[in-house]
Amino acid sequence: MLQNDVASLWESLKGTASRPERCIWTIDQRINLQDLFAGSSLSGRLEQLRDRSVLLLTKSQLCAALSLIELDGIARRLILCPPDLDPEHIPFVIDTAAVNAAVSDQEAQICGALHADCVFPWSSTIKRGEHVRGKQHATEWILFTSGTTGPPKMVSHSLASLTGAIKTPSFSAQPIVWSTFYDIRRYGGLQIFLRALLWGGSLVLSDAGEPAKDFLARAGSHGVTHMSGTPSHWRRAIMSGAAGRIAPVYVRLSGEIADQGILDSLRVIYPQAKIAHAFASTEAGVGFEVEDGLAGIPASYFSPSAAGVDMKIEDGSLRIRSGRTALGYLGRENGSLVAEDGYVDTGDMLELRDGRYYFVGRRGGVINVGGLKVHPEEVEAVINRHPRVQMSLVKSRKNPVTGAIVVAEIVLKLEPDSNNSTTEAAALKSEILGDCRRALPAYKVPAAIRIVSSLAVTPSGKVARPDA
């Protein structure tokens, strides 16, 4: 089971870690890889973590970053918790992933769920010392999918599947410094973390509390050469007025549809940079990168085995098959991740126009608000609890800031004593919005509610959803 031909992360880095310029920057710290390779951030307790399923439940991205470097090849499994994991779901994660150890900078969160002996506190100080790594094997990497409701969905990867799309660049005289607006504990950010490491470069980590302009200034001061984020991240960067604080040679967009507007704006700000938009998902892995500066995907990408990836469109949605695809879901109830023919259905709907394919949305109407996914049904469920609401339809509206935003249409129950005045409508809307704000995170709350006289219903009795 634990077989593959990729060296562990540690072994892959050993040769270049001694370069003094290689480091990871956080908002208040600089970690030299050289120091990490001459010591340990885990107090050298690798033997105690060997062959175990290790939960990485961390407050800081740095804790996750250094633990991944040290434990890949040692642990049986590394379970990389995203920053927004609901503490309520920790016991579920521990159970599903058969966790029997944890590395954490916030041990209190795990207390009670795991035996105290199995919890390894982490500190950002690297202890010097020779640590024998012993025999190494392929570690399973567990990532969380985005955009699920209820208990988290976990998928299994290997270092080989995660790094399948990373080609080492030809020698560059200039040091490479990657940075990303993403958190590295999500698939998109993890790709950048691995690229920075395997390309022999350095990495500037973002910080959740840091304003965009400060982060850009910080990234600029470290000489960032490669930068990645969602189109929404980039729009925010432009609107901060500080986009010019970095001068990257490579600008990457992923996680959302990159429209021509954002690509053109970035071209104006970074005239020298290569601007690429990429498609990747936790399940399907990295699909492709488009580097011609145009929105959409050239139809030629669908010819057989372009760049080691097979892509096709079935029932309107993009299907991907490659060695970068996840190995499967954890937990039986989640079913199979790939179809019988080995393809992953991404759920992203494509449309052909003038020789290029364009994303038109998600199947089932899932709304992507600045990279965060919203299921219309969960918002409708909250709205429908209001006693005056007969039925509701939550849908996506195009938005220049977050790509899309949630809006709702509602049909009211007929009430004989209602006067249907504008004042009454306004009061109702604000009550319903209040309910939504109490029950849902801000990005799921409708930006606007419209009262309509009726909504179309399908023959099966469901509210008709605009396709994708």
Added chain:
Amino acid sequence: MPGSVRSTIVSQFEQVAREQNRKLAPLSDDLVLMESGLDSLCFAIVVARLEDALGFDPFSVVEDIQFPVTLGDFIKIYEDAAK
């Protein structure tokens, strides 16, 4: 009615700030939007609300629109589109 676009925009800023429990910086034309106390989601909501209030979304009409940096830029985009 001159100034009505501006006042609609200003009142949306104030309302969204209130709803999202954010402290709004004193509004002036040279205020950098990202320093106004509102985040990206707040601006997205403001744009959606303005579309309902004014009947148009200037960002969807003009192809190569510049992203606004200051409140003045933002208001100008709407005023130009309203002409």
